[in-house]
Amino acid sequence: MKEALHHAATPKKSIKGFEGVLLFVFLGLCWQLTTTMLPLQNAALYPTPAVTFKALVDSLPELLKGTWSSFLILIPGYIIAVILGAVWGIVVGSVKWIHRAFDPFAKVAAPIPPTVYIPYAIALMPTFRVSAILVVFIGAFWPVFVNAAAGAASVPLRYRDNAGILGFGRFEYMRRVVFPAALPNIFAGMAVALALAFILLTVAELFGANQGLGRFVQYYADYADYPRMVAGILYTGVVTFASMALLDVIKRRVLFWVR
Amino acid sequence: MSGTERPSNGYDKKDSGRALSVEHVSFAYDAELVLKDINLTVAEGEFIAVLGPSGCGKTSLLRLLAGLEKPVDGKILHQGNPVTGPSIKRGVVFQDYSLFPWLNLQDNLTIAINKARKGLGRAERNKIAEEYLDLVGLQGMASKHPYEVSGGMRQRAAIARSLALGSPVLLMDEPFGALDPVNRVRLQDLLLQLCRSHSTGRTIVFVTHDVEEALYLGDRVVVLGTTPGRVIADINVPFDGQYQRHDLFQSKEFRQLEEKISALYHDDIERQLEAGSVVFGEGELI
Numbered sequence: 375m376k377e378a379l380h381h382a383a384t385p386k387k388s389i390k391g392f393e394g395v396l397l398f399v400f401l402g403l404c405w406q407l408t409t410t411m412l413p414l415q416n417a418a419l420y421p422t423p424a425v426t427f428k429a430l431v432d433s434l435p436e437l438l439k440g441t442w443s444s445f446l447i448l449i450p451g452y453i454i455a456v457i458l459g460a461v462w463g464i465v466v467g468s469v470k471w472i473h474r475a476f477d478p479f480a481k482v483a484a485p486i487p488p489t490v491y492i493p494y495a496i497a498l499m500p501t502f503r504v505s506a507i508l509v510v511f512i513g514a515f516w517p518v519f520v521n522a523a524a525g526a527a528s529v530p531l532r533y534r535d536n537a538g539i540l541g542f543g544r545f546e547y548m549r550r551v552v553f554p555a556a557l558p559n560i561f562a563g564m565a566v567a568l569a570l571a572f573i574l575l576t577v578a579e580l581f582g583a584n585q586g587l588g589r590f591v592q593y594y595a596d597y598a599d600y601p602r603m604v605a606g607i608l609y610t611g612v613v614t615f616a617s618m619a620l621l622d623v624i625k626r627r628v629l630f631w632v633r
Numbered sequence: 634m635s636g637t638e639r640p641s642n643g644y645d646k647k648d649s650g651r652a653l654s655v656e657h658v659s660f661a662y663d664a665e666l667v668l669k670d671i672n673l674t675v676a677e678g679e680f681i682a683v684l685g686p687s688g689c690g691k692t693s694l695l696r697l698l699a700g701l702e703k704p705v706d707g708k709i710l711h712q713g714n715p716v717t718g719p720s721i722k723r724g725v726v727f728q729d730y731s732l733f734p735w736l737n738l739q740d741n742l743t744i745a746i747n748k749a750r751k752g753l754g755r756a757e758r759n760k761i762a763e764e765y766l767d768l769v770g771l772q773g774m775a776s777k778h779p780y781e782v783s784g785g786m787r788q789r790a791a792i793a794r795s796l797a798l799g800s801p802v803l804l805m806d807e808p809f810g811a812l813d814p815v816n817r818v819r820l821q822d823l824l825l826q827l828c829r830s831h832s833t834g835r836t837i838v839f840v841t842h843d844v845e846e847a848l849y850l851g852d853r854v855v856v857l858g859t860t861p862g863r864v865i866a867d868i869n870v871p872f873d874g875q876y877q878r879h880d881l882f883q884s885k886e887f888r889q890l891e892e893k894i895s896a897l898y899h900d901d902i903e904r905q906l907e908a909g910s911v912v913f914g915e916g917e918l919i
Contacts, residue, residue, distance in 0.1 A: 550733075550744070630778075
């Protein structure tokens, strides 16, 4: 009796650990069945998995080129945002008068949806790439800054005590104590910032790019080539997922001491 | 220990400088008075145990001595100079958080060595760090991180860091309080051994709530009463370190001192009851 209950509550051993994979298989089956079995009015809008896959393989060179072009915007914007956001966040979080001076501005500026800067950035900057980098930078800066400042402001008392006992000066305290103590917060901000950076990148590319991931999707949508468009969406999803996974690996390495 | 003896009995306080003096110090958290009119002098090279029940403000007293807190009244002097903030002249070992978790044991020590002796190369600093780790029985553990080692090992490393810092005064806040009994005994003996052999003239203030520990380690035991924390006794410990641990705990003098301290606590509680202050919650009174 007891055993029977146990079996009902948890999946069989052979499935355990693969539930996530099973969901993908299930969704793929649904896709296959809905596109082949249902009498669809507008079949061109719903390409079958096979057609989409062929479109993906065919446009892979174009997608890879687009990825490169997108990363030339994403990486500089994101990295500058992470460095400046972390450094400035630590300063604002640990120096009281700078906090009093900057915090009101941050409270007003941080919640502005960064997408609204896109048209102005494009008008203002000499090239599309520079304006897109600027928009990605603004969007990614705030999450990193806000988290770094929060982390720096709440450095546990025990670390402060130890820094005092070791006779650390202000700069040494920030570099050797506040920075590592705020790193878990900084990484949390970096994850939010990376997701936001991808959103801003693709939206910016819809506005004015002549290549890139967002541009690819928009271009084939304009030509009603839906297999390629869906392939572009799936591909962008994979690239985003891979980037987030890479950040997670880096985080685990750097924050090995967090238990 | 051969030849060297504890600088305790027969230690002439008049001839030695005062390492620390606490003059009419009171301390409060918000509106609550934690310590009231504390007077205390610690001689150079003395090992003082500050003994008291939890909540008596003994940790606050140690933080005041370290310069991590400021008194609301009175003053604290270190070698005649007012204590205005923390300094590497007064090393501190906390109960369980003296080390930075993101640095390995060696780097936790080299930070201190860097402060104590400027201008050393990296290799030299690492070598000194390893020597101090050897001294506290942590051979070959230099590259381990605090989370990878036991609580006892962390406290050994914390002691090593304080020694590496070269502070003339060492303040210890229940440093063995979180350890199991076996490790506790080992570290008590290690500390005594280090005091006798290594650190001539090092002044130690050791806070504990354990009577045996206070009597075993201290040359002098300062007993604090509660609400607010006050010095209720200042006892010279008449053991020369000629006893082995086990014999010491069996000895008549030791038993008598232990009873005396229990009686002091009892009187302190009586006094509070008479003064009408609530010591126990209503339901706890038998």
